[in-house]
Amino acid sequence: MPFSAKSPARAERGLRPPRPLAAVLLAFEAVLTLSTGYLLALLVAARDSIRNPAEPAAADGEPLRLAVLIPAHNEQSGIEATLESLAACEYPAGSWRTIVIADNCTDGTAACCARAGTEVWERTDATQRGKGFALIWALQRLFEEQEGSVEAIVMVDADCTVSANLLTAIDRRLRSGASAVQVDYVAGNPEDSHVSALRFGAFALADTVRFLGKQRLGFSCGLVGTGMGFRRELLERTPWTATGLVEDGEYHLHLVLAGERAEFVPGASVSQAVPTSMRASSEQQARWERGRLQLIRNWSPRLLGAGLAKRDVVRIQAGLECLLPPQSLIAAGNLGSLLAGLLLGYRRLSGLAAVSLVAQATFVLGGLRLVRAPAQVYRALLLAPLLVAAKMRLYARFLLGRGPSGWVRTEREAPPGEGS
Secondary structure (H helix, E strand, O other), X not given: OOOOOOOHHHHHHHHOOOHHHHHHHHHHHHHHHHXXXXXXXXXXXXXXXXXXXXXXXXXXXXXXXXXXXXXXXXXXXXXXXXXXXHHOOOXXXXXXXXXXXXEOOXXXXXXXXXXXXXXXXXXXXXXXXXXXXXXXXXHHHHHOOOOOOOOEEEEOOOOEEEOOOHHHHHHHHHHOOOOEXXXXXXXXXXOOOHHHHHHHHHHHHHHHHHHHHHHHHOOOOOOOOOOEEEEHHHHHHOOOOOOOOOHXXXXXXXXXXXXXXXXXXXEXXXXXOOOOOHHHHHHHHHHHHHHHHHHHHHOHHHHHHHHHHHOOHHHHHHHXXXXXXXXXXXXXXXXXXXXXXXXXXXXXXXHHHHHHHHHHHHXXXXXXXXXXXXXXXXXXXXXXXXXXXXXXHHHHHHHOOOXXXXXXXOOOOOOOOOOO
16 A cells, blocks of 8 residues: 555644543533633622622611620730720720630730730630630530620631721621621731732632622622621521531531521721741641532532522532632643643644633733732732642642641741741
8 A cells, every 4th residue: 555644634633632531631621611711700790899889778776786706726926916906996885895715725815815805715625626616615605695695796816907897897787687797808918928929819819809709699708717797696596516627618608508698798808917938828728728628528519409409509609619629720720731732732622721721810810900909919920830839739648648637727927027
């Protein structure tokens, strides 16, 4: 048989992967493209929310009697700033109380808070350790007090500072009909390092932008563990039982499964100084990502099942959002698909990956612009590949069975210029 050279078109077809592999690669990239499409939809809804805010009407009646719970484990060095910011809140005197839960503390947290005139509840339990258990204990004790003494509960972490309108904003939304609310959560030190600037961007995109979008679309916005407010009746009919690595996300999904929604209050905020080094940030990320995998396993199937059975889009959305990959994994997956498509001559795969990469970049840059991120956040994006690589190593650790399995306190870093 005479020799005949293959045409370029035939040669290109010869490089393509077998059909089963091609189908798997295309399905994988389709999931990533759907994820970026969902994020873009949230960005559009968030922009509309900012341009056309729909604030609830002011509720009549007296302000709610509030209890602000602050779970604290060895927070002596920083809790005074939290208490000072709360003391500056614009809320009627006598209508609220602050309670610090000194949980298994071995430092002077309790004495420090008592000297400041703050009510302190000390708890010691060597087996049930962590924020979730501390909240269960404190809420039970609080509700055993005289009926009606507290009408709503606000939860603030011991390493946060709050905006002066925190309590008034939460009170207004709760008295307007909400049962659970979440204020804006901000990384307060983007100027300290490139790592903290990246964390500012991550918080802004994952919390502010997505919460605004979900609120606009009628979904449950989510809870982030600090700056949360609840009606007492809600916590009594759906008790706090969350004790996992991400107890806030766990309780949020519990609420959604029970038919409740958390509403976003963007006009008030809590601010937290985030780690400035890659090592400390990675340790915090390891706990969050391990917790997220627990949520997928324990809650996503239940929410999807209940949502489909009841034809409830709020439950379905919450169950599906558990499966949404982090930005770093979306970026790594898109880049991998793009390279695979180019190397194998599979244009459909590389084209879809390119579209998804553009959509992701639009979400990131558009979201940062929406929240008016400082210039150092945009500069820090140049280090995003290092963050992606760190996430890949983190998931490799998980596949090898390594990583945190229980609650671990994030170590506090000394402010710049202090200590070593």
